Amino acid sequence: MKPVTLKQIAETLDISITTVSKALKDYPDVSKKTKKLVKELAETLNYKPNVFAVNLRTKESKTIGLIIPEVVHHFFSNVIKGIIAQAEKKGYLVIILQSNESYELEKKQIDLLFSKRVDGILISLANGTGDFKHLNDLMAQDTPLVMFDKIAKIVNCSKVIINDRKAAYTATKHLIDSGCKRIAHFRGPLLPQNSIDRFLGYKQALTDNGFAYDPSLVYICDCSDQSFDEGKNSAKQLLEDHDDVDGIFINTDLVAIGALTEFQKQGISVPEDIAIVGFSNWFMSSVISPTLSTIDQPGFKMGKTAFKLLYKEIKSRKENLPIKFKTVELETKLIERESTRRFHQKV
Amino acid sequence: MKPVTLKQIAETLDISITTVSKALKDYPDVSKKTKKLVKELAETLNYKPNVFAVNLRTKESKTIGLIIPEVVHHFFSNVIKGIIAQAEKKGYLVIILQSNESYELEKKQIDLLFSKRVDGILISLANGTGDFKHLNDLMAQDTPLVMFDKIAKIVNCSKVIINDRKAAYTATKHLIDSGCKRIAHFRGPLLPQNSIDRFLGYKQALTDNGFAYDPSLVYICDCSDQSFDEGKNSAKQLLEDHDDVDGIFINTDLVAIGALTEFQKQGISVPEDIAIVGFSNWFMSSVISPTLSTIDQPGFKMGKTAFKLLYKEIKSRKENLPIKFKTVELETKLIERESTRRFHQKV
DNA sequence: CTGAAAGCGCTTACAG
């Protein structure tokens, strides 16, 4: 059963294709009578305009691309949900690609989306991405790009972020206020801006509060899909290296939960022996035992905001208006739970 | 900067558009010399064929649609990952839509994807879907459809499933083997096939093993994004209604974890007082305390398999081969953890 | 109020 075309409607009604097209789009210069006839027939025949032809004429696909490091991920899946929800409201569809934290894959995917002529791209960078030519090239070829969460400061485009540095500062300060005297940090990989910023926030909270910064207390976790195991391993290593650590600020909840599990296995009690603050507020963190103190990161809202910025840019471009890039910073908040509830807590 | 077209290459080289097109596609009837010239120029100019035009000519978009009830969901996000991975291998892109368990939304989304002329659709039905006209209409209009996980038996198309009934039987039998004497069931909503099948498996395990089936022990949970709270509420209700239940088979891990949390709050000990088996093997279930026994459901593999079936169908259609629908059943397995590890366990 | 015509950028059957 072949799809219905304008031509068929035109022939059936014995009028021109032009008039059919105009009638369906409610052009003012078509008689009411003709419009009614056309619309009714289109309805009965279940006519749908051929988007391929429409795309070719209008040069837009009403589709955007999304490149995300990992789909099976509480935070990112919330972002995806936010993007899809907002896009649907505006009549846009979303193509999702997963970069697996790989720079090479990310590059290919940018290229792929570009050649599919999506109207714009939303991206959260892979951990492996240290070069940004692929992104600058993309924009030079007139494809709007908005970055979120894992961004590159150096790339000139719109961004949606949280203040990682401030949030990490708050988390570390919370450990200090809970009475911790020697605080370690499980950080993310070296490249991503957010793991750098979280590290810096940790460091500053220490020095601002009269603690010495000790690099041997900083452990690097890859934050790949092995996060949980990395948390376990770093915890094990920490116990071997230091017997005096009584607090850890950890880059991500999943890593923190790995650490928690290892501590429990080794009979280290959390929070009494070691207090822990994670980052991101995964759902899981509220149901494990002890429940995990963490920083709440608004994934759904970040997704919605990122799409909104992209949409504005797409619209401005179409109307030939000047485009100004914008960086939106979303609020985070500290969630205090059992993993930092110590008796000798400062009030 | 306007995208490069065949015409520009043709004019630059002073040959015809036809020849340029053929050269790029390695047609045998173009001279090597011409091919080389064309390809080199295309490379330098970073020529990408206009997919809109290609789609219009070839009548395919190399894009498929995916409708899924919920993105923020351990099982479904694994399915998504599997689908995207497999699709990318075959050069297909995936548009993702979330039905929010709503029949109305699902219908609209089927329509939307159809009007976008995706090459095929993958779907896991919404809980609210009890009528299948939208799906049959879609197929009648020549769009391949493959269902996975939440399927409708009555719809004639390819499917990827697990044997929910058998898995539920195994789970319930495991409770019996663990020494439970009175076993409740928190089931999913009434419509979806998998919650029906899991219920039937539960029931059959009871009767096969000399237990009386007692409808008052079956509680219905919506399994929406409120699953966790529903688990808590059903657990609360169960404690009010029955003081002799010592085992529960629960439709989904997230609901099970809600129940677990409520029991802990009320001082009911799991597994000693009440043993629990969940379903799906969410990551979370392996790290909460007590760890949750459950049925492992292969999400990633299900996604891959679903795409493979769809791909075959798309190919067969293109080659005008006959299409035979296929139902693939994937293996599940029981994961025994602390929530069923009782002392008076049968060996 | 209606319609002929050009064109979006490709692909491909056909002629030479």
Next chain:
DNA sequence: CTGAAAGCGCTTACAG
């Protein structure tokens, strides 16, 4: 080996 021409199904500036 090369290319003129038709056509995919729309949209829209223009003429009447």
